[in-house]
Amino acid sequence: ENTFEIAVIGGDGIGPEVVAEARKVLDAAVAGESARLNYTEYSLGAAHWLSTGETLTEETLNALREHDAILFGAVGADPLDTRVPSGIIERELLLGLRFNLDHCVNLRPTRSFPGVTSPLRGVDDEHPIDFVVVREGTEGPYAGNGGLLRRGTTAEIATEVSVNTAYGVRRVVEDAFTRAQARDKHLTLVHKNNVLTYSGDLWTRTTAAVAESFPDVRWDYMHVDAATIHMVNNPQRFDVIVTDNLFGDILTDLAPAITGGIGLASSGSINTSGTAPSMFEPVHGSAPDIAGKQIADPTAAVLSAALMLDHLGMSEAAERIEAAVLSQLTEWATEGAAGLSTSQRGDAFVARLSG
Ligand code: NAD
Ligand code: IPM
Ligand code: MN
Numbered sequence: 001e002n003t004f005e006i007a008v009i010g011g012d013g014i015g016p017e018v019v020a021e022a023r024k025v026l027d028a029a030v031a032g033e034s035a036r037l038n039y040t041e042y043s044l045g046a047a048h049w050l051s052t053g054e055t056l057t058e059e060t061l062n063a064l065r066e067h068d069a070i071l072f073g074a075v076g077a078d079p080l081d082t083r084v085p086s087g088i089i090e091r092e093l094l095l096g097l098r099f100n101l102d103h104c105v106n107l108r109p110t111r112s113f114p115g116v117t118s119p120l121r122g123v124d125d126e127h128p129i130d131f132v133v134v135r136e137g138t139e140g141p142y143a144g145n146g147g148l149l150r151r152g153t154t155a156e157i158a159t160e161v162s163v164n165t166a167y168g169v170r171r172v173v174e175d176a177f178t179r180a181q182a183r184d185k186h187l188t189l190v191h192k193n194n195v196l197t198y199s200g201d202l203w204t205r206t207t208a209a210v211a212e213s214f215p216d217v218r219w220d221y222m223h224v225d226a227a228t229i230h231m232v233n234n235p236q237r238f239d240v241i242v243t244d245n246l247f248g249d250i251l252t253d254l255a256p257a258i259t260g261g262i263g264l265a266s267s268g269s270i271n272t273s274g275t276a277p278s279m280f281e282p283v284h285g286s287a288p289d290i291a292g293k294q295i296a297d298p299t300a301a302v303l304s305a306a307l308m309l310d311h312l313g314m315s316e317a318a319e320r321i322e323a324a325v326l327s328q329l330t331e332w333a334t335e336g337a338a339g340l341s342t343s344q345r346g347d348a349f350v351a352r353l354s355g
Contacts, residue, residue: 045286
């Protein structure tokens with residue numbers, strides 16, 4: 001029997017609530033497999049920082065490295081909580097994990113769910129949305145290369161320099177082409193190369209160069225502002241989108257908004273070289289406005305757990321979770337899930353899996 005060591009970081013707000021449901025579903029999904037999941041919980045996040053002053057220590061980071069994968073909820077304080085300076089948890093903990101564990105591919109699939117109504121015209125079961133955003137995860141404007149000079153004066157200068165390396169861009173573009181080849185063979189590079197001419201040029205040339213190794217994949221280029229139009233007017237045109245860290249962040253909040261909600265959006269922060277564990281996390285945050293009420297939608301966390309199983313090589317178990325989620329969402333579309341708690345929704349997925 002194969003045992004996978006899973007680090008669990010529930011985090012803040014609704015994070016622990018949705019991760020608890022993901023674990024229930026994982027256990028039900030692997031029950032029939034020859035593999036076992038062994039969980040180790042790590043207390044990290046804004047609440048942990050408030051009580052210990054620690055975001056992510058070297059020791060914790062090293063302990064996390066020993067795991068096969070990380071199941072992550074969400075971290076971050078209520079923006080109104082003035083005790084927690086904006087960015088400290090996000091930068092030192094969440095980005096600290098993504099950067100230190102070299103999560104170069106931030107994989108964010110978006111699809112129509114049967115029975116879940118898209119707010120867009122022209123999107124129905126006959127014309128579903130199904131694309132994946134391959135968001136660069138360790139560079140770009142997120143790299144932390146910047147500074148603030150003459151703070152508090154009228155001559156203040158804030159810089160935030162986008163870092164794009166040939167190595168970093170190339171590996172993400174290659175990953176995106178590989179995914180496109182396994183899907184509908186269409187890749188769209190989204191950038192802003194009409195204004196960000198230095199990095200835009202590197203991304204565009206790299207994509208053209210990598211494309212030569214994937215002659216069966218059609219590729220095109222789109223400016224990010226135009227991409228927001230197309231994502232609303234004709235999202236069915238996308239198959240695989242490859243893009244920079246910040247553009248990808250914004251597009252992957254828009255993407256679930258067009259399919260039926262942030263509560264359904266899953267993601268994987270993937271180390272493509274296998275040098276450290278990948279991390280699976282809902283796209284949403286800690287949602288302080290609904291935390292502690294047991295009303296958060298656990299679906300995004302559950303689907304992220306399915307991505308984790310797929311990553312660990314248990315693709316059949318992953319598919320069973322997806323199928324269970326799809327059929328349960330379809331039922332709720334007609335019967336309504338309103339009034340069901342987070343935990344009752346998790347139980348319903350488990351019942352589908354076991355039934
Ligand atoms: P958010 O995603 O937490 O919430 C945005 C809106 O979506 C809120 O109205 C919230 O109630 C709703 N929502 C989110 N997840 C939901 C779910 N599962 N079910 C139902 N509704 C859901 O974004 P925010 O308010 O901008 O950020 C709150 C905190 O989370 C901040 O500290 C932010 O930095 C952090 N954050 C963390 C992550 C992460 O850990 N990966 C991601 C985004 C934001
Ligand atoms: C996300 C979040 C994070 C990001 C923040 C909280 C650092 O918005 O996972 O999309 O910008 O990547
Ligand atoms: Mn985001």
